[in-house]
Amino acid sequence: MNHFHYKDDDLYCEDVPLARIAEEVGTPAYVYSHATLSRHLRVFQDALAGLDALVCFSVKASSNLALLRLLFSGGAGADIVSGGELHRVLAAGCDPQKIVFSGVGKTAPEMRRALEAGILAFNVESEGELDLLSRVARELGRRAPTSIRVNPDVDPETHPYIATGLRESKFGIPASEARALYQKAAALPGIDVVGLDCHIGSQLTNTAPFRDAIEKLVTLVRDLERDGIELEHLDIGGGLGIPYGRDEEAPPPTPGEYGEAIKRALGPLASKRIICEPGRVIAGNAGVLLSTVLYRKRAQSKEFVVVDAAMNDLLRPALYEAFHPVWPLRRRGGERIRADVVGPVCETGDFLAREREISPLETGDRMAVGAAGAYGFSMASNYNSRPKPAEILVKGPRYAVVRHRESLADLTRGEAIPDFLGDAD
Ligand code: LLP
Numbered sequence: 001m002n003h004f005h006y007k008d009d010d011l012y013c014e015d016v017p018l019a020r021i022a023e024e025v026g027t028p029a030y031v032y033s034h035a036t037l038s039r040h041l042r043v044f045q046d047a048l049a050g051l052d053a054l055v056c057f058s059v060k061a062s063s064n065l066a067l068l069r070l071l072f073s074g075g076a077g078a079d080i081v082s083g084g085e086l087h088r089v090l091a092a093g094c095d096p097q098k099i100v101f102s103g104v105g106k107t108a109p110e111m112r113r114a115l116e117a118g119i120l121a122f123n124v125e126s127e128g129e130l131d132l133l134s135r136v137a138r139e140l141g142r143r144a145p146t147s148i149r150v151n152p153d154v155d156p157e158t159h160p161y162i163a164t165g166l167r168e169s170k171f172g173i174p175a176s177e178a179r180a181l182y183q184k185a186a187a188l189p190g191i192d193v194v195g196l197d198c199h200i201g202s203q204l205t206n207t208a209p210f211r212d213a214i215e216k217l218v219t220l221v222r223d224l225e226r227d228g229i230e231l232e233h234l235d236i237g238g239g240l241g242i243p244y245g246r247d248e249e250a251p252p253p254t255p256g257e258y259g260e261a262i263k264r265a266l267g268p269l270a271s272k273r274i275i276c277e278p279g280r281v282i283a284g285n286a287g288v289l290l291s292t293v294l295y296r297k298r299a300q301s302k303e304f305v306v307v308d309a310a311m312n313d314l315l316r317p318a319l320y321e322a323f324h325p326v327w328p329l330r331r332r333g334g335e336r337i338r339a340d341v342v343g344p345v346c347e348t349g350d351f352l353a354r355e356r357e358i359s360p361l362e363t364g365d366r367m368a369v370g371a372a373g374a375y376g377f378s379m380a381s382n383y384n385s386r387p388k389p390a391e392i393l394v395k396g397p398r399y400a401v402v403r404h405r406e407s408l409a410d411l412t413r414g415e416a417i418p419d420f421l422g423d424a425d
Contacts, residue, residue, distance in 0.1 A: 002285040003033040004370065009331040011368060015397040018290060019329045022366045025390050025401060027292045028309035030377045031368075032067060032402075034395035036286035041074045044278055047259030051266075053274045056100050058238045059085045061279030061374040062287065066393050066402035068092035071282070077120070079238070079277035083110040090117060100235060100275060102149065102199070104129075104170055111136045115144060121275075123149045123197040123235060125172055130185055137190030146185060147195035147235055150178045152216040156201030156209045156239065159320050165200025165213060172198065175216055182229050193229060195275070196221060199237025202280060205252040207261035210239070214265035221269060233273035236262065242284040244371050245325035255281065280374040287373020289314050289389070290329070291352075293365045294344070303339040305361050310343025311350040312383040314369060314376050318349040325370035326353045334360045341367075345384045377403075385411055 003014045010017045013033050021031055045055055056077040059068065063085060068078070069092045077098025078089040089099060099119040101110075104126065111133055114122065124130050124146055137144040151172030156163050164171040173181055178196075185191050200213050214236060221231060241252035253261070263270055291309035298304070316322035326341055337360050341353040352369050361367060380388050387406035392399050 001039065002036040004036075004288060004327075004368070006331060011327055011329045011331075013288070013394040013399075016394050016399050017329075018288070018368060019366055021392055021394075021399060022290050022292065022329060025392060026405065027290045027366065028313050028389040029290045029405070030287055030372065030389055030391045031290060031399075032062075032064075032283075032287040032373055032391070032393050034070060034393055037067060037070055037283065037373075038074055040282045040286060041071055041076055044255045044276075044282060045075065047255035048262070048274065048276065049259075051263065051270060051274045052272070053276065054098060056098060056275055056277050057282055058277045058279030059089060060378055062283040062376070063088050063378050064391050064393075064402050065092045066400070067283070068094070070393075072098075077275075079279075083107070083113055086110070086114055086117065086119075096120070100147075100197075100277070102197070102277070106133075108132060108136050111144070112140065115140055115142050119145070121145045121147050121194055121197075121233070121235070123147050124185075125149045127173075127181060127184070130181065130188065130191065134188040134190035143190055143192045145194045146191050147193075147197040147233070148173055148178055148181055148185065149197040149199070150175050150217065150220060152198055152200065152213040154200055154209050154212045154216070156204050157206060158201045158203050158241070161320060162202040163200070164202075165198070165209070175220060178220055179223055179227065182224055183227060186229055193231070195231050195233040195235055196224075197235035197237070199277060200239060202239050203241040204239045205241040205250060207253050207258060210236070210258065211261050211265040214262065218265070218267060218269050231272070233275055234266070234269060235275040235277065238277040238279050238281075240278055240281040242281055242371065242374075244323050246323045249323075282374075284374035285371050287376060288327075288368040288370050289372040289376060290366060290368050293361045293363055293367065295363060296361070303337055305339045305341045305358075307341060307343060307352065307367065309352065309369065309389070310345040310384070310386065311347065312345060312381045312386050313343070313389050314352060314372055315379045315381070316375060317352050317354075318347070324352065324372060326356055326358050327368045327370055328359050328361060329366040329368060331359060336360065345386070382406075382411060387411060
């Protein structure tokens with residue numbers, strides 16, 4: 001459930017008409033619903049009731065400080081993958097003891113900063129990383145709380161770019177090698193073994209792969225116990241899918257169904273501390289991207305709606321051929337059209353919707369691309385020297401700009417023309 005809905009013929013976010021925001025802040029702009037974000041977090045937390053669970057929001061999904069603050073105030077921790085995300089979550093007030101640090105390419109300075117902050121756990125993805133982490137921790141006179149990310153080799157049945165738990169993916173340690181690496185970790189002077197981690201992919205629409213992965217982890221935890229290694233927690237990653245509004249799509253499991261499946265698969269390990277790293281299911285349907293129609297254009301038999309948002313603002317359709325719903329901010333009658341909704345970027349792949357049946361949109365009309373709250377702004381770029389859009393948070397009848405639209409000066413900040421290039425003329 002989310003808080004974007006039509007009142008009469010106008011699309012609202014909570015109690016604010018989106019056309020008003022488009023008018024006052026301009027487009028393109030991301031708009032997030034406070035009520036939806038807090039509800040999604042609460043529903044997810046409730047789904048894990050009965051477990052000693054910590055929900056660490058996967059910051060890569062949506063990393064605006066205001067959104068993070070809202071989620072941390074609701075009790076969430078953070079799953080981070082870079083020093084930049086560490087900076088963000090600390091700035092947003094996250095309790096360091098609720099931060100887990102994932103990712104295959106952590107650098108020594110990133111490890112140092114995370115150790116100094118006192119995070120809950122590093123999710124280590126290779127032997128080389130384990131060695132470096134031990135060394136960095138010793139240099140600081142500390143021990144690094146460590147989980148090893150295990151690749152359980154299950155097929156998450158999702159888009160190949162976002163499947164991570166298959167044998168051939170770059171993520172984690174093969175389950176067959178994990179025991180040996182745990183032995184090594186337990187003996188390293190800078191390492192405290194605290195947990196086991198796993199993340200198999202994103203936008204999963206079925207509980208079976210989660211169950212299969214957890215069952216493999218349970219076996220491994222048992223083996224480790226036999227080896228004398230006791231773990232404090234099990235991190236089962238993120239990955240629960242969301243509905244994107246496509247007619248033919250099978251609905252993904254609800255958080256409640258996911259929670260039940262997890263609890264069943266954990267069996268006797270359900271008494272351990274469980275960490276989850278959801279991203280999309282919390283933020284995805286809590287945000288939309290607003291844009292304005294620039295032109296209607298016809299080429300041969302094809303109809304195009306050219307809008308002022310593009311692949312640099314929302315990359316998912318171009319990168320994964322992802323489906324996002326398109327909603328006019330003001331519904332009006334008239335015959336529906338079948339069109340590609342495209343942006344101004346110079347790439348044929350620059351589309352937000354393809355061959356989509358939509359209500360008629362004319363120059364100057366506003367529209368929203370739905371389900372854009374996760375991996376929307378966080379994957380935005382300045383390609384084609386387009387300033388990144390504004391971000392807005394709505395709460396009831398109020399809204400606030402939580403990130404200003406980038407200016408032209410922002411685009412060239414940090415660039416320099418060296419003396420040896422001389423004057424332009
Ligand atoms: N934990 C780890 C270690 C991850 O790599 C990810 C996502 C998550 C948690 C959160 O997964 P979620 O609950 O959001 O599915 N850009 C892609 C998604 C990439 C996901 C990367 N990892 C997209 O737009 O679909």
